[in-house]
Amino acid sequence: MTEPRHGRYYAQELVLDPNANVREQIQEALDANEREDWHLVGVSDVPGEGGVMLFWDTARASFGRTTG
Numbered sequence: 307m308t309e310p311r312h313g314r315y316y317a318q319e320l321v322l323d324p325n326a327n328v329r330e331q332i333q334e335a336l337d338a339n340e341r342e343d344w345h346l347v348g349v350s351d352v353p354g355e356g357g358v359m360l361f362w363d364t365a366r367a368s369f370g371r372t373t374g
Contacts, residue, residue, distance in 0.1 A: 314365050316344070321357040335360060 320335050322328050339362055348361035
Protein backbone atom coordinates (compact mmCIF):
# COMPACT_ATOMS: atom_id res chain seq x y z
CA MET A 307 0.00 0.00 0.00
CA THR A 308 1.38 3.41 -0.91
CA GLU A 309 1.45 6.46 1.34
CA PRO A 310 -1.34 8.98 0.76
CA ARG A 311 -0.47 12.09 -1.22
CA HIS A 312 0.46 15.10 0.86
CA GLY A 313 1.91 18.56 0.50
CA ARG A 314 5.23 19.70 1.87
CA TYR A 315 4.39 18.68 5.44
CA TYR A 316 3.40 15.15 6.42
CA ALA A 317 1.85 13.90 9.67
CA GLN A 318 2.75 10.29 10.41
CA GLU A 319 0.83 8.40 13.06
CA LEU A 320 3.05 5.90 14.81
CA VAL A 321 1.07 3.31 16.78
CA LEU A 322 3.39 1.87 19.40
CA ASP A 323 3.36 -1.75 20.52
CA PRO A 324 3.38 -1.61 24.35
CA ASN A 325 5.03 -5.06 24.45
CA ALA A 326 8.07 -3.88 22.48
CA ASN A 327 10.79 -1.34 23.18
CA VAL A 328 9.12 2.05 22.61
CA ARG A 329 12.40 3.92 22.00
CA GLU A 330 13.43 1.41 19.32
CA GLN A 331 10.07 1.72 17.56
CA ILE A 332 10.39 5.51 17.44
CA GLN A 333 14.04 5.31 16.36
CA GLU A 334 13.11 3.00 13.46
CA ALA A 335 10.53 5.53 12.22
CA LEU A 336 13.05 8.38 12.54
CA ASP A 337 15.72 6.43 10.63
CA ALA A 338 13.30 5.40 7.86
CA ASN A 339 12.23 8.98 7.18
CA GLU A 340 15.75 10.34 7.45
CA ARG A 341 16.60 8.09 4.48
CA GLU A 342 13.84 9.94 2.61
CA ASP A 343 15.71 13.18 3.46
CA TRP A 344 12.74 14.41 5.52
CA HIS A 345 13.22 16.67 8.55
CA LEU A 346 11.33 16.17 11.81
CA VAL A 347 9.61 19.41 12.85
CA GLY A 348 7.33 18.24 15.66
CA VAL A 349 6.02 15.42 17.82
CA SER A 350 2.74 14.95 19.65
CA ASP A 351 1.27 12.12 21.67
CA VAL A 352 -2.02 10.50 20.67
CA PRO A 353 -3.99 10.46 23.96
CA GLY A 354 -5.68 7.16 24.75
CA GLU A 355 -4.25 5.38 21.71
CA GLY A 356 -0.69 4.67 22.86
CA GLY A 357 0.97 6.33 19.91
CA VAL A 358 2.67 9.47 18.70
CA MET A 359 2.33 11.78 15.71
CA LEU A 360 5.55 12.70 13.93
CA PHE A 361 5.41 15.85 11.81
CA TRP A 362 7.81 15.94 8.88
CA ASP A 363 8.96 18.65 6.48
CA THR A 364 9.47 16.75 3.22
CA ALA A 365 11.26 19.58 1.37
CA ARG A 366 15.02 19.57 1.18
CA ALA A 367 16.45 22.12 3.61
CA SER A 368 18.02 25.14 1.95
CA PHE A 369 19.36 26.75 5.14
CA GLY A 370 18.53 30.15 3.65
CA ARG A 371 20.76 29.66 0.62
CA THR A 372 19.63 30.51 -2.88
CA THR A 373 21.14 29.45 -6.16
CA GLY A 374 22.26 31.88 -8.71
